Amino acid sequence: MAVYSKILLAVDLSEESDQLIEKTRTIAQNNHAELTVLHVIEPLSFAYGGDVPMDLTTVQDQLDEHARIKLSAFAEKLNYPVESQQVITGHTESEIHRMAEDKECDLIIVGSHGRHGLALLLGSTANSVLHGAPCDVLAVRVYEPET
Structure with missing residues (x-):
């Protein structure tokens, strides 16, 4: 009997994210679990307090596309079938909860x-x-790369 049948891996796509790969793959394999990988992008308006005197749509679209490419590459490194790859714009914690x-x-x-x-x-x-x-x-404890 599997303890976990559906796993959500939430990553920030930083260099440290790769440290989650082995543990995630092992847990997913041991449980024959469906795996969803999620990256949440905070809207640019959040970063600037919401009052930005210009349209940031193009920049936000570029960030989304860049994140999709990085997430796809990350998912390949997992070497485990990924049921779903999701890039969502919103508040990180609430989007992780919603997706779960x-x-x-x-x-x-x-x-x-x-x-x-x-x-x-x-x-x-x-x-x-x-x-x-x-x-x-x-x-999972991750460590910043030593410089």
Whole structure:
């Protein structure tokens, strides 16, 4: 009996995202699970407080297309069948929750930087996903590449 039948892997497509590949593949294989890979793009208007005196549609479209290309390349590295690849624009935590509900996922996998101090007080994506998630959440510790 599989513990997890539908897994949602939420990635930010940074270099650290590759650190999620092996654990995600192993969990998915061991459970013969359907795997959805998600990347959420925060709208540019969020970054600029919503009051931008110009149309950012073209820039947002370019960001979306770039993310789709990167997500496709990431999904290939998983070396596991991906049921669905999704690039969505919106608030990261709520879009992850929504996708997990829509796909009836029983596990969400996210990367966590394990920040401390002020970054911890301000909250992290992994922490926000955990609170309010409709299912189990696995926060995989990722490390920034050494320079």
